[in-house]
Amino acid sequence: MATVGTNNMQAKLVLLGDMGAGKSSLVLRFVKGQFQEFQESTIGAAFFSQTVAVNETTVKFEIWDTAGQERYHSLAPMYYRGAAAAIIVFDITNNDSFVRAKKWVQELQRQGNENLVMALAGNKSDLASKRKVETEEAQTYAEENGLFYLETSAKSAQNVNELFYEIARRLPKAQPIQPPSGMLLSDRPADRTAKSSCCS
Amino acid sequence: MFSRNCADRHTCFGLLALRFNYSPYLACRTAPRTCTSYSTPLGNFALIFGDDDDGPCYLPSYAPEKAEDDRDLLSSEGVNGGGADATSEEGTSEVQEFHRNEDEYPPSQSPSDVNGFKCISYNMKELDLDDDRRSAENMEGSCEQAKDSDIEVEPAAGNGHVEGYKSYASSECGGASKSGQGQDTDLLKRDLIPGKQHQNEDDSSAAWRRHKKHFFILSHAGKPIYSRYGDEHKLAGFSATLQAIMSFVENGGDSIKYVRAGDHQVVFLVKGPVYLVSISSTDEPLRALRRQLDLLHGQLLLILTKSLEKCFVKNANFDLRPLLGGTENVFSSLIHSFSWNPASFLCSYTCLPLSHTARQAAGAALQDVADNDLLFALLLSDSKVISLVGAQKASLHPDDIFLLSNFVSSSESFRTTESFSPVCLPKYNSTVFVYAYVRYLDTDTCLILITKNSEAFFHLKDCRARVESFLMETHVLRDISNSVARGGLRVEDLPAGDSIYGSVPRSKRVGTVGDGKASNSTAAGTKERPGVGGAAGLWHFIYRSVYLDQYVASEFSSPTQTPEAQKRLFRAYERLYASMHGAPGGSHQMQYRRDENHVLLAWSTADFEFFAAFDPLAEKSSAITVCNRVCQWIRDVENDFFFVGASPFNW
Numbered sequence: 001m002a003t004v005g006t007n008n009m010q011a012k013l014v015l016l017g018d019m020g021a022g023k024s025s026l027v028l029r030f031v032k033g034q035f036q037e038f039q040e041s042t043i044g045a046a047f048f049s050q051t052v053a054v055n056e057t058t059v060k061f062e063i064w065d066t067a068g069q070e071r072y073h074s075l076a077p078m079y080y081r082g083a084a085a086a087i088i089v090f091d092i093t094n095n096d097s098f099v100r101a102k103k104w105v106q107e108l109q110r111q112g113n114e115n116l117v118m119a120l121a122g123n124k125s126d127l128a129s130k131r132k133v134e135t136e137e138a139q140t141y142a143e144e145n146g147l148f149y150l151e152t153s154a155k156s157a158q159n160v161n162e163l164f165y166e167i168a169r170r171l172p173k174a175q176p177i178q179p180p181s182g183m184l185l186s187d188r189p190a191d192r193t194a195k196s197s198c199c200s
Numbered sequence: 201m202f203s204r205n206c207a208d209r210h211t212c213f214g215l216l217a218l219r220f221n222y223s224p225y226l227a228c229r230t231a232p233r234t235c236t237s238y239s240t241p242l243g244n245f246a247l248i249f250g251d252d253d254d255g256p257c258y259l260p261s262y263a264p265e266k267a268e269d270d271r272d273l274l275s276s277e278g279v280n281g282g283g284a285d286a287t288s289e290e291g292t293s294e295v296q297e298f299h300r301n302e303d304e305y306p307p308s309q310s311p312s313d314v315n316g317f318k319c320i321s322y323n324m325k326e327l328d329l330d331d332d333r334r335s336a337e338n339m340e341g342s343c344e345q346a347k348d349s350d351i352e353v354e355p356a357a358g359n360g361h362v363e364g365y366k367s368y369a370s371s372e373c374g375g376a377s378k379s380g381q382g383q384d385t386d387l388l389k390r391d392l393i394p395g396k397q398h399q400n401e402d403d404s405s406a407a408w409r410r411h412k413k414h415f416f417i418l419s420h421a422g423k424p425i426y427s428r429y430g431d432e433h434k435l436a437g438f439s440a441t442l443q444a445i446m447s448f449v450e451n452g453g454d455s456i457k458y459v460r461a462g463d464h465q466v467v468f469l470v471k472g473p474v475y476l477v478s479i480s481s482t483d484e485p486l487r488a489l490r491r492q493l494d495l496l497h498g499q500l501l502l503i504l505t506k507s508l509e510k511c512f513v514k515n516a517n518f519d520l521r522p523l524l525g526g527t528e529n530v531f532s533s534l535i536h537s538f539s540w541n542p543a544s545f546l547c548s549y550t551c552l553p554l555s556h557t558a559r560q561a562a563g564a565a566l567q568d569v570a571d572n573d574l575l576f577a578l579l580l581s582d583s584k585v586i587s588l589v590g591a592q593k594a595s596l597h598p599d600d601i602f603l604l605s606n607f608v609s610s611s612e613s614f615r616t617t618e619s620f621s622p623v624c625l626p627k628y629n630s631t632v633f634v635y636a637y638v639r640y641l642d643t644d645t646c647l648i649l650i651t652k653n654s655e656a657f658f659h660l661k662d663c664r665a666r667v668e669s670f671l672m673e674t675h676v677l678r679d680i681s682n683s684v685a686r687g688g689l690r691v692e693d694l695p696a697g698d699s700i701y702g703s704v705p706r707s708k709r710v711g712t713v714g715d716g717k718a719s720n721s722t723a724a725g726t727k728e729r730p731g732v733g734g735a736a737g738l739w740h741f742i743y744r745s746v747y748l749d750q751y752v753a754s755e756f757s758s759p760t761q762t763p764e765a766q767k768r769l770f771r772a773y774e775r776l777y778a779s780m781h782g783a784p785g786g787s788h789q790m791q792y793r794r795d796e797n798h799v800l801l802a803w804s805t806a807d808f809e810f811f812a813a814f815d816p817l818a819e820k821s822s823a824i825t826v827c828n829r830v831c832q833w834i835r836d837v838e839n840d841f842f843f844v845g846a847s848p849f850n851w
Contacts, residue, residue, distance in 0.1 A: 041526025044621020
């Protein structure tokens with residue numbers, strides 16, 4: 001959940017998508033500026049945090065990089081519950097991963113969190129020659145479903161920072177500062193309690 | 201038991217033989233004998249059936265009830281097949297033979313020549329006692345008759361390297377046996393190439409059939425789930441064949457345990473809807489192979505829990521492979537550990553050597569964060585335990601530690617950052633997921649916090665920060681990395697015994713952990729036999745504390761510093777352990793064996809088990825003296841090498 005302070009906020013961000021789509025690679029590029037050609041499969045979910053500054057606000061992302069394997073799908077809610085933003089990643093050279101991405105979008109929409117910022121990332125744009133998912137197709141799908149679409153490449157770092165900064169910008173900025181819930185305690189000494197105590 | 205139509209079985213095994221093509225080892229024909237031996241176009245198979253599922257499965261234990269059959273029960277080994285003789289494979293032929301029940305079942309080695317193929321038919325009894333055939337001597341027996349003259353291979357004096365071995369490790373390890381000199385003397389451990397090897401092979405390729413040890417997991421419908429080598433998709437036909445064999449026997453209300461075909465052993469294990477099969481020519485004891493299949497199943501449960509069985513209830517044709525995506529490394533590293541990690545057959549864990557105070561500090565750090573949310577806290581260095589806390593009235597089984605540490609260390613992604621993953625601890629509770637918070641504190645040291653609460657990540661993250669800062673402040677992390685660099689017990693450091701080397705104050709020799717260098721420089725054993733191991737030709741030992749479920753193994757000394765020698769030693773221990781446990785007719789208290797590679801000594805008491813390997817020319821009496829000294833030594837340094845006190849197994 002995005003929590004707004006004076007000038008900084010904390011936001012939980014989750015990456016979802018098919019295995020091998022490049023979720024971990026995107027995060028590692030964003031957080032550590034690294035890229036590995038043969039990234040090992042993630043087990044469960046890996047946790048990262050990274051702070052970015054947009055428009056005089058700093059946003060501290062708490063990033064959950066989930067494993068794409070099927071066996072973890074039923075556990076995904078554990079990671080996306082309460083998220084302020086989600087990046088759904090697919091591999092532009094793999095049509096199945098796009099189909100899988102659409103399912104993730106549906107699943108998140110069913111959660112009914114209207115404030116959730118969703119991004120669709122078509123990863124591996126450096127492999128454009130092997131492209132199976134057309135930009136227009138993904139763009140249209142994203143617009144229809146209220147997502148924003150970016151084609152990224154963790155390998156060449158293209159659009160990776162842009163993706164996260166765009167999310168930071170879209171996070172609900174002027175979230176009305178809620179009156180603090182719970183009761184207000186006054187400074188007055190609790191006279192009555194003192195009177196009623198047994199050993200006064 | 202064997203009333204079914206033999207013709208069907210012939211077909212089954214013919215299929216297996218065709219798929220797996222055992223020739224030339226099986227390129228021999230003999231006339232059909234009894235129902236328990238199967239003649240196929242490619243060879244004969246001897247079958248053993250049994251009813252007990254989980255009990256100790258040492259083959260000859262099936263023998264007494266059908267002693268009559270055993271005499272006729274045939275397995276065959278083609279001697280024209282080039283190295284097909286199992287005994288010569290490891291160079292342990294014709295030393296001294298010891299047969300239990302020798303009077304009852306004299307070995308009937310009767311060379312015969314059938315259809316132009318020369319065959320040797322072994323009495324089944326003798327074949328499967330091959331544990332003991334390897335020159336085993338019962339301690340109480342006639343050990344004086346050891347024939348030193350049979351030993352042809354002698355270690356070269358300088359570097360202890362032994363010439364003239366057959367390459368033993370090469371094909372099983374995928375040909376990767378690059379050795380280097382470093383602190384870590386365990387060469388085999390470093391052999392593992394992550395990921396699946398030989399991905400594009402299948403049962404039609406000769407290279408695939410040449411691998412020494414195959415493991416298969418398949419569903420009861422015959423769908424492949426995992427294969428050590430080759431592509432599971434392409435092995436669908438082979439899987440179906442295995443399934444056909446198993447279900448054929450099952451349909452008769454029986455279960456198939458074991459097939460021996462030439463020097464190949466096929467071991468079957470049924471775990472509900474999951475079938476596990478190993479096919480190996482490594483000549484390991486059946487008991488050890490069964491345990492390996494058991495661990496493989498445990499690893500499957502650790503990833504998926506027992507609820508995977510529900511998938512098969514709903515749909516018998518369920519394909520489990522997608523659910524195991526990305527876990528090839530976990531399985532390949534587990535199978536690799538079957539050839540270097542003694543925990544795989546000892547059913548115990550080992551600790552990182554650490555001074556008692558440092559270990560206590562580490563334990564205190566873990567105890568400090570133990571609360572209701574925390575089920576277990578584990579501090580590991582590689583696969584060695586530094587400290588362990590069970591916060592509630594729960595105990596962590598050594599097998600769970602073994603499988604969990606394999607799972608964590610084989611998954612590279614845990615090293616990148618902190619992770620929170622569902623895992624199942626099969627011995628603790630095989631039906632539910634618990635959640636593991638995993639974080640590497642440095643390159644080797646790994647903290648694993650296990651909780652039942654799926655929401656506890658941030659709490660565990662705080663716990664980790666507390667543990668980490670405590671370990672930094674108390675310099676325990678530094679002690680840990682020093683210990684990793686220093687390694688474990690070395691046979692060269694064995695304190696001199698008073699009787700042999702004159703009286704030397706013991707106190708000077710004990711402090712291995714605190715001041716490893718001091719004890720190294722004063723070790724009399726090193727001076728006595730430079731470069732050839734420790735005193736009296738001691739090469740290596742394993743000491744297992746029965747009470748603590750922990751073991752300590754020495755570092756490999758110079759005569760055992762080739763991958764081949766280490767693997768041979770590992771297999772020898774494995775056999776020794778099997779022959780000390782669950783052997784029919786009572787277990788031995790003590791064993792002394794000599795073959796051309798080692799003298800092996802095993803000693804089992806109520807408190808500990810001790811296994812040691814010596815130079816093949818070592819004398820028995822001095823070997824026994826040295827064993828006593830090693831045991832005394834280990835008791836002296838027990839606090840540094842074992843995790844004693846607050847044992848989680850004694851709640």
